[in-house]
Amino acid sequence: MTVQTDAIKRHTIAVLVDNESGVLARVIGLFSGRGYNIESLTVAEVDPHENLSRITIVTSGTPMVIEQIKAQLRRLVPVHKVRDLTVEGPSVARELALVKVAGVGEKRVEALRIADIFRARVLDSTNESFVFEIVGSTEKLDAFINLMEPLGLVDVSRTGVAAIARGANPL
Amino acid sequence: MPTQPLNGAEIILKALADQGVEVIFGYPGGAVLPIYDEIFKQNRLRHILVRHEQAAVHAAEGYARSTGKVGCVLVTSGPGATNAVTGLTDALMDSIPLVCLTGQVPTHLIGNDAFQEADTTGITRPCTKHNYLVKDVDSLARTIHEAFHVARSGRPGPVVIDLPKDVLVGRGEYVPAAKVRHKSYKPQVKGDIKLIETAVEMIAGAKKPILYGGGGIINAGPAASQLMTQFAHLTGFPVTLTLMGLGGVPGSDPQFLGMVGMHGTYEANLAMHDSDVMVCIGARFDDRVTGRINAFAPNAKKIHIDIDPSSINKNVAVDLAIVGDVAHVLEDMMKVWKARQYRPDERALRAWWAQIDKWRARECLRYEKTNKVIKPQYAIQRLYELTKDRDTYITTEVGQHQMWAAQFYKFEKPNRLMTSGGLGTMGYGLPAAMGVQVAHPDALVVDISGEASVMMNIQEMSTLCQYKLPVKVFILNNQYMGMVRQWQELLYNGRYSESYTAALPDFVKLAEAFGAVGLRAEKVGEVDEVIKEMMALDRTVIVDIRVDPAENCFPMIPSGAAHNEMLLGPEDEADKPISEDGMVLV
Ligand SMILES: Cc1ncc(C[n+]2csc(CCOP(=O)(O)OP(=O)(O)O)c2C)c(N)n1
Ligand SMILES: [Mg+2]
Numbered sequence: 001m002t003v004q005t006d007a008i009k010r011h012t013i014a015v016l017v018d019n020e021s022g023v024l025a026r027v028i029g030l031f032s033g034r035g036y037n038i039e040s041l042t043v044a045e046v047d048p049h050e051n052l053s054r055i056t057i058v059t060s061g062t063p064m065v066i067e068q069i070k071a072q073l074r075r076l077v078p079v080h081k082v083r084d085l086t087v088e089g090p091s092v093a094r095e096l097a098l099v100k101v102a103g104v105g106e107k108r109v110e111a112l113r114i115a116d117i118f119r120a121r122v123l124d125s126t127n128e129s130f131v132f133e134i135v136g137s138t139e140k141l142d143a144f145i146n147l148m149e150p151l152g153l154v155d156v157s158r159t160g161v162a163a164i165a166r167g168a169n170p171l
Numbered sequence: 172m173p174t175q176p177l178n179g180a181e182i183i184l185k186a187l188a189d190q191g192v193e194v195i196f197g198y199p200g201g202a203v204l205p206i207y208d209e210i211f212k213q214n215r216l217r218h219i220l221v222r223h224e225q226a227a228v229h230a231a232e233g234y235a236r237s238t239g240k241v242g243c244v245l246v247t248s249g250p251g252a253t254n255a256v257t258g259l260t261d262a263l264m265d266s267i268p269l270v271c272l273t274g275q276v277p278t279h280l281i282g283n284d285a286f287q288e289a290d291t292t293g294i295t296r297p298c299t300k301h302n303y304l305v306k307d308v309d310s311l312a313r314t315i316h317e318a319f320h321v322a323r324s325g326r327p328g329p330v331v332i333d334l335p336k337d338v339l340v341g342r343g344e345y346v347p348a349a350k351v352r353h354k355s356y357k358p359q360v361k362g363d364i365k366l367i368e369t370a371v372e373m374i375a376g377a378k379k380p381i382l383y384g385g386g387g388i389i390n391a392g393p394a395a396s397q398l399m400t401q402f403a404h405l406t407g408f409p410v411t412l413t414l415m416g417l418g419g420v421p422g423s424d425p426q427f428l429g430m431v432g433m434h435g436t437y438e439a440n441l442a443m444h445d446s447d448v449m450v451c452i453g454a455r456f457d458d459r460v461t462g463r464i465n466a467f468a469p470n471a472k473k474i475h476i477d478i479d480p481s482s483i484n485k486n487v488a489v490d491l492a493i494v495g496d497v498a499h500v501l502e503d504m505m506k507v508w509k510a511r512q513y514r515p516d517e518r519a520l521r522a523w524w525a526q527i528d529k530w531r532a533r534e535c536l537r538y539e540k541t542n543k544v545i546k547p548q549y550a551i552q553r554l555y556e557l558t559k560d561r562d563t564y565i566t567t568e569v570g571q572h573q574m575w576a577a578q579f580y581k582f583e584k585p586n587r588l589m590t591s592g593g594l595g596t597m598g599y600g601l602p603a604a605m606g607v608q609v610a611h612p613d614a615l616v617v618d619i620s621g622e623a624s625v626m627m628n629i630q631e632m633s634t635l636c637q638y639k640l641p642v643k644v645f646i647l648n649n650q651y652m653g654m655v656r657q658w659q660e661l662l663y664n665g666r667y668s669e670s671y672t673a674a675l676p677d678f679v680k681l682a683e684a685f686g687a688v689g690l691r692a693e694k695v696g697e698v699d700e701v702i703k704e705m706m707a708l709d710r711t712v713i714v715d716i717r718v719d720p721a722e723n724c725f726p727m728i729p730s731g732a733a734h735n736e737m738l739l740g741p742e743d744e745a746d747k748p749i750s751e752d753g754m755v756l757v
Binding site for chain 2: 018021022025026029033064067068071072074075076077078079080
């Protein structure tokens with residue numbers, strides 16, 4: 001069981017918790033208190049009957065740190081399940097961003113053209129602005145936002161990563 | 172059948188009774204008056220009125236650690252709750268089971284900065300195992316039962332229940348404890364038998380083994396200590412214990428090498444360093460134990476048994492981990508050992524013990540025998556000799572005296588040493604002794620103390636006198652924050668910045684002012700006399716032992732050093748300067 005490598009890797013961790021007040025503070029407090037980093041975090045109720053929420057956390061660390069993060073999460077009383085989607089079999093992950101770009105003339109045309117290539121949708125448009133909706137991997141969103149930068153990027157809102165294992169089984 | 176609805180305060184008392192709570196340590200205030208009114212109306216639950224809420228928590232810790240039961244605390248909202256925070260953190264670090272009830276402003280005022288409002292669940296979230304804010308009376312009983320379950324099971328710890336005042340006066344249904352089941356919280360108790368078999372195989376092949384036990388052995392109950400001792404005898408392996416594990420095997424057992432760690436014995440630390448198979452049982456590779464991590468037991472295959480999976484591979488990567496209660500795992504390990512008729516490698520073990528005996532011959536705990544001044548080590552040795560045949564419990568404060576107590580007092584049984592290991596809280600020992608004495612009225616309870624630490628909760632002398640608790644406060648008075656002074660001597664060229672405890676009270680008169688007895692020893696010849704006198708008194712006593720102000724605590728592994736770089740005494744100080752890396756560590 002000795003963990004050999006010290007390389008820092010990004011992991012996506014799914015956590016099923018009781019949907020009760022303070023539970024998100026517990027999870028976030030655990031990360032800040034122990035010096036782990038959070039790259040993205042999403043949370044919403046997923047099972048109203050059982051009163052369960054699902055938290056998806058993207059974090060990074062050495063294998064020993066990632067093991068610690070999972071063990072510490074499992075130690076929280078309202079936590080039901082912790083799954084490391086990065087190592088426990090294949091999974092799919094998506095993120096959504098709303099991207100506001102303001103500009104006129106050629107830049108405006110270019111923004112629309114790139115949005116088309118990225119399959120981003122136009123949610124709102126005025127004479128001098130667009131709001132695009134784009135869905136994809138974190139990397140794809142990063143690339144899109146980078147391209148919008150010189151074209152009049154004014155605002156970005158991202159959901160953080162939602163992830164789920166492939167295949168028929170539940171979490 | 173629906174029962175008569177009760178008010179919240181009545182539900183609390185009923186739930187505490189159901190949980191077998193006999194004593195609660197507390198301090199009243201506006202937000203908890205309904206509970207105090209219920210306490211007034213009954214006499215089943217005993218309330219001990221402390222003088223500061225921090226002391227209530229430490230007292231509950233002493234009670235819990237000396238009995239194995241859950242300690243119980245009741246404090247008011249706002250300052251009552253914030254005063255409890257140090258105690259809660261202490262209990263979390265040392266895995267002490269507690270339930271702390273805190274008052275809160277009524278639900279409709281929460282968030283309004285109301286009088287004596289504090290965000291208690293927010294403040295205590297990182298210093299409890301779990302906490303609850305009860306928002307309606309109907310969930311009150313269930314929450315209390317769940318809190319006790321969480322506090323005592325798995326790796327034990329403190330749990331806070333925050334109680335808005337309207338919940339205390341509202342009426343609701345009582346739910347008995349048996350009906351409460353937790354959905355997600357299910358700690359693993361039995362160890363995986365396949366892993367246990369592998370572990371036993373590794374252990375049987377060891378040539379330089381070491382058993383390294385910690386507080387988990389104490390927390391797993393007295394049976395775990397017996398199993399630990401049996402396992403040591405079965406294998407013939409040397410054993411060392413952490414500060415929190417002392418008493419896990421008898422202090423006088425010939426296979427016991429003494430405490431491990433920063434102020435552990437030479438033989439224990441070198442046996443750890445040179446071992447080829449290390450079996451860590453209910454300990455957590457704390458930095459006080461491991462020293463410099465990359466030089467920690469470099470050739471040892473490490474097996475780690477712990478009930479808390481998050482303790483595994485946290486500081487030290489281990490070769491085999493078994494999650495489970497140490498008593499269960501030790502039992503299974505012995506079954507496997509016997510069933511497979513394993514035998515230790517006798518020849519290798521003989522050579523290993525010969526090596527250990529050489530280390531032992533260094534007599535690392537030796538100190539100067541003199542008649543000129545009372546050496547603190549001598550005072551503890553005499554305390555041990557004179558009290559060992561009595562039913563004795565020891566608590567300590569934090570500092571040199573704590574380490575000398577750990578080195579020189581031999582603990583034959585578990586639950587006999589109450590000390591603040593993880594947090595290192597000065598002011599722990601006196602209130603902890605109070606809790607121990609409440610639980611064991613006829614026992615001899617001694618707080619081995621320093622003159623600086625004792626001042627941090629000295630007000631509890633008043634509580635001790637009120638309840639006629641005959642605790643003995645045994646002060647090794649060196650007039651310094653000795654442990655701080657020692658570090659300043661070693662690391663800061665003797666610049667004793669603010670570590671002299673000036674303007675000390677006259678402890679004899681102070682004792683008398685509280686209504687207790689004060690004794691003093693200034694000469695070596697007086698030590699035995701005052702110890703005997705103190706033991707003969709069925710009263711609260713402060714004993715002021717005037718010890719050598721310059722004595723240092725050795726052996727010592729300076730921060731950032733490895734086990735085999737230990738300082739054995741003053742003669743080593745000059746030869747082994749402390750590294751720059753070590754200077755940033757605590
Ligand atoms: C609450 C708290 N504050 C500060 C410290 C840091 N500290 C550790 S030991 C010590 C000195 C203790 O002095 P004393 O009680 O006289 O014990 P001695 O070391 O002299 O035996 C101090 C200040 C601490 N452990 N706890
Ligand atoms: Mg002192």
